[in-house]
Amino acid sequence: MSNELIKVKINGEEYETEKGAVLIDVCRDNGFNIPSFCYYKDLEVQASCRMCLVHIEKMPKLQPSCAIKCTDGMVVTTESTEIEKIQRAMGEFLLANHPLDCPVCDRGGECELQEVTFDWGDLEERFTEKKNVRPDKYWSPMIANDPQRCILCKRCTRVCSEWMGEDAIEAGNRGVVTVIGMYGGWLDCSQCGNCVEVCPTGTILDAVYRHETRPWELDQIISTDTYSSDGMQLSIGSRGGRVHRIVARDRYVNGLNGEFLDVKARFGHEFINHADRIKTPLIRYAKGGKLIPATWDQAFELIAEKFEASAGSVGVIASPRLTNESLFALRRFAEDAAKGPIGVDDRADMSAFFANLSAPLATHRDIRFAKTIILIGGEPEEEQTFTAKQIRKAVSNNAAKVIVVNDTPINLVRQAATQFIHIAPNSYDAFVQFIFGGLDENSAAAKLGIDASELAAFRKTVEGTDGDLVVMAANHLSPAAQAVIAGSAGSLASDAGRVLLHPLPLYNNSVGAIDILPNAGTTSDVAARSKALLVAGSLQEPALLANKDFVVVQELFETETTEFADVVLPA
Numbered sequence: 001m002s003n004e005l006i007k008v009k010i011n012g013e014e015y016e017t018e019k020g021a022v023l024i025d026v027c028r029d030n031g032f033n034i035p036s037f038c039y040y041k042d043l044e045v046q047a048s049c050r051m052c053l054v055h056i057e058k059m060p061k062l063q064p065s066c067a068i069k070c071t072d073g074m075v076v077t078t079e080s081t082e083i084e085k086i087q088r089a090m091g092e093f094l095l096a097n098h099p100l101d102c103p104v105c106d107r108g109g110e111c112e113l114q115e116v117t118f119d120w121g122d123l124e125e126r127f128t129e130k131k132n133v134r135p136d137k138y139w140s141p142m143i144a145n146d147p148q149r150c151i152l153c154k155r156c157t158r159v160c161s162e163w164m165g166e167d168a169i170e171a172g173n174r175g176v177v178t179v180i181g182m183y184g185g186w187l188d189c190s191q192c193g194n195c196v197e198v199c200p201t202g203t204i205l206d207a208v209y210r211h212e213t214r215p216w217e218l219d220q221i222i223s224t225d226t227y228s229s230d231g232m233q234l235s236i237g238s239r240g241g242r243v244h245r246i247v248a249r250d251r252y253v254n255g256l257n258g259e260f261l262d263v264k265a266r267f268g269h270e271f272i273n274h275a276d277r278i279k280t281p282l283i284r285y286a287k288g289g290k291l292i293p294a295t296w297d298q299a300f301e302l303i304a305e306k307f308e309a310s311a312g313s314v315g316v317i318a319s320p321r322l323t324n325e326s327l328f329a330l331r332r333f334a335e336d337a338a339k340g341p342i343g344v345d346d347r348a349d350m351s352a353f354f355a356n357l358s359a360p361l362a363t364h365r366d367i368r369f370a371k372t373i374i375l376i377g378g379e380p381e382e383e384q385t386f387t388a389k390q391i392r393k394a395v396s397n398n399a400a401k402v403i404v405v406n407d408t409p410i411n412l413v414r415q416a417a418t419q420f421i422h423i424a425p426n427s428y429d430a431f432v433q434f435i436f437g438g439l440d441e442n443s444a445a446a447k448l449g450i451d452a453s454e455l456a457a458f459r460k461t462v463e464g465t466d467g468d469l470v471v472m473a474a475n476h477l478s479p480a481a482q483a484v485i486a487g488s489a490g491s492l493a494s495d496a497g498r499v500l501l502h503p504l505p506l507y508n509n510s511v512g513a514i515d516i517l518p519n520a521g522t523t524s525d526v527a528a529r530s531k532a533l534l535v536a537g538s539l540q541e542p543a544l545l546a547n548k549d550f551v552v553v554q555e556l557f558e559t560e561t562t563e564f565a566d567v568v569l570p571a
Contacts, residue, residue, distance in 0.1 A: 006072035011079065017070055024052050024065040032078045035087060035116045037094075037200050038153040039066035042258055043162055049153060050090050051116070054078050062086065088124070091117060094151050096127045097176075098201075105149070107202030109215045113151060114201075132176070139187035142267050143196065144207040150180055156195035156204055163194055163260060165392050165415035192385070193266040197248055197259045208267055209245035222249055226321070227264040229505045230364075230386035232257040234265055243272050256364060262385035276557055282568040291558075291568060299567050306550040306566070307338065307532055314338035315530030317523055319345050319537025320507035327509075327516040330536055338534070343526035344513045345539050350505045352479035354514050356487035362470045362500035364390045371467030371497060372401045376485070377428055378474025378504040381411040387472075387502070392416050401461050405431055419457060424449035432481045436488040467497040475506040535561065536571075 004019040010027055017026045025041060027034050036052040039045070045067050053062040057075035062083065065076075077083075094113065102108050136146040152171075157180065160169045168189035172179050180203070182188065195204045218237035225232040233255030237245045246269050249255030271277065281299035282291035307314050316334040318327055334342035367373065367390040380388035388411075394400035395416045404410065404417045407425045423431060427448050434444035434455060441459075445452040462469065469492055473485045486501060493499040505511060513520070524544055527533065532550040538561040545551050545564035553565035562568050 006070060008070050008073075009075045011077060019070065019072065021070045022066065023054070023068040023070055023074075023076065026070055027054070027065060027076070027078055033119075034065055034078055035112075035119075036066060037112060037151055038155065040155050040158070040198055042260075043155065043158045043198075046154060046158070049151075051087055053083055053086055055080060055083065088120060091120070092124055092126065095125070096129060097131050097148075098151070099131070099148050105146075105202040106205050106210050107149075107199075111202060112200035134179075138207055139182065139204075140191055140207070142191045142193060142207050142263070143187055144205040144210050145181075146203055146205065147179060147181075149201045150203040151201055152178055152180070153200055154180070155198040155200065156180060159194050159198050160189065162392070162396060163389050164190060164192055165411070166190065169195060190381075191263045191267070192261065193263065194260060197251075197261070206245055206266075208270070212244050213239050218244060224323075225261070225265040225508070226323075227268060227508055228262065228384060228386065229508050229510065230257070230384050232261060232265055232386055234261060236269070243269050245269075257386050260386060260389060271556065274557075278555060278557060278568060278570045280570065282562075282565075284566050287566075291562070291565075299569065303552055303567055307534075310530075310532035310549055312339060313529070313531040314340045315526040315533050316340065316342040317345060317526055317533060317535045317539065318342070318513065318517065318520075319539075320349060320505075320510040320513045322509060322513070322536055324509070324512045324516055326536065327513055330534075331517055333534070341521055341526045341529050342517060343521040343523050344517055345523045345537065346507070349475050349507055349510045350473075350482065350503050351510075351514055353473055353482040353486045353501075353503050354511070356483040357501065358487045359471075359490045359493075359499050359501050362468075362502040366468060366500050367391060367470055367502065368393050369398055369468065370394050370400055370470045370500070371398065372403070372461060372465040372469045373472065374403045374405070374462070374470070375412065375472045376405045376431065376474060377477050378406075378472065379408075379410045380472075380504060381415075383506065384504055387504070388412060401465070403458060403461060419454070419461065421448070421450060421454050421458065428477050429481045432477070432484050436484050436491065462492060463494075465494070465497060468500055469493075469497060470500045470502055472502045472504055474504040475510070535565075538562075 005016050006019045008015050008017055008026060010030060010032060015030050024034055024039060034052050037049040039052060047064040047067040052065045054065045055077040056063050102114055132148060134147040139145050154171060157169050157171055161167050166189045168182055168187055169180060170182060172181060196206050217239050221236045223234055223236055225234055233249035235247050235249050235251060236243055246266050248257060248259040248261050250259045281294045281296055283294045283299060283302060284291050316330050316338060318330050331342060334340060373391055373394060391402060391412060392415055395402055401418045402416045403419045404413050405421045405423060407423050413420045430444055430447035433439040441452045441455045445455055471485060471489045473482055489499050489501055523539060527544040533548055535553045538555060538559045542561040542564055551565050552567045553562050554569040554571045555562055556571045
């Protein structure tokens with residue numbers, strides 16, 4: 001799609017849009033509700049349901065609007081007796097073998113087939129046939145399947161392949177006996193649940209949420225994924241104070257991730273109501289004793305007494321998984337109340353990278369449309385799943401070259417990599433020196449444990465990039481290597497395109513911690529300088545808390561860190 005603007009006439013009104021835009025999207029963006037089942041904005045076009053037919057001037061037949069790109073001067077009609085007759089006929093065919101169980105279907109109220117049928121108001125039933133009754137089943141602990149509700153839109157098979165690169169869900173057989181399923185008896189994939197999100201009917205269901213409540217009974221709270229550093233937006237559905245499900249934000253409000261979520265964001269919410277979650281303050285009245293439940297007043301009185309006794313030597317340590325709001329509150333506490341040092345656990349996570357930035361940071365859209373992507377270390381498929389999706393999309397939609405440099409064959413090697421440079425363990429610094437430090441190919445190859453021809457091929461790809469080049473650096477690179485990448489990446493720029501940087505931090509909010517606590521020290525430094533400590537979250541090295549006069553830990557569950565706490569506060 002280009003940036004050139006064109007004019008399209010829809011139902012007698014003229015609208016401006018980008019040249020090459022998909023007609024169904026343009027129509028919907030301008031208020032014309034065109035039904036469709038197989039079409040999904042971020043999936044390859046299939047054009048099989050025939051529900052989105054429109055009339056285009058000078059074309060002899062009705063056209064599927066999902067498969068038509070807009071051209072200047074196009075004249076489109078979305079509503080007519082002929083169009084409605086065909087759409088109703090297609091709906092009649094779909095319902096001929098569809099169970100009429102809307103009152104007990106978990107998708108009731110969110111079913112696209114139900115919505116289209118209700119919009120028509122009535123529908124003929126001229127066909128009677130024996131329904132293909134198939135028992136419902138569980139594909140996994142997270143995914144349930146009711147195959148008799150399937151309308152064969154194949155959104156699930158495409159989302160599994162195009163978004164996740166997994167191909168776990170397939171279509172078997174042909175014609176009226178086609179079934180959607182998987183090979184073997186269990187769904188062998190990452191359990192992301194995106195197939196649930198895009199399913200237009202109640203065929204693929206959230207097994208955790210199934211039979212719990214109705215969607216219109218849920219209170220929806222828009223939030224941000226707490227597990228990933230991608231900043232994925234989501235909607236938390238609760239009833240009576242209990243979280244029942246999480247869906248992608250785009251179902252209610254547009255979010256950067258659309259309707260994409262990973263397994264942790266979608267299904268990792270049961271900890272909220274877990275029986276072991278800390279729900280009341282705990283006090284250890286004697287070193288080595290047990291934590292005893294207490295009231296908030298008792299806990300705060302003890303904390304105030306002990307912190308006052310250690311005035312001037314009260315340190316604060318924050319976890320990089322905390323929200324920006326929590327980090328800001330801790331900073332204010334350290335500056336205004338404790339007047340002591342503040343640190344972030346595992347401070348080395350990308351701090352050197354951000355301290356030496358010399359090129360713009362890449363957005364997810366930039367990654368999607370990049371021509372070359374260099375991934376140095378990391379495993380986005382596990383830690384930045386939305387970034388991984390954009391890498392796969394860059395390959396499938398934009399023919400991008402993806403170079404993976406890693407000491408482990410990560411999933412993206414199989415899914416998207418044009419070149420995999422399998423380096424020796426702990427040799428990332430040598431690769432960085434090869435790119436930016438003047439290390440020649442033969443010397444670098446010897447240190448990396450690879451053939452020099454691989455490095456020559458790498459240089460050829462980089463130098464031949466016709467468009468944006470994105471360099472991704474992972475958290476487990478040394479601070480020195482991070483600093484060199486961030487400070488020298490601009491040297492790879494050319495007249496053909498920009499060089500953009502993209503960090504891959506280990507923790508979900510390492511970037512926020514760096515922004516809000518720019519002068520934070522290391523955990524060991526703060527612990528060494530403090531007699532008493534306030535710790536928000538758990539530490540990588542909890543033994544640093546040993547032998548302190550007084551330790552307060554705020555956490556969700558009892559951990560190795562809380563074993564050193566004198567007071568534990570619920571998080």
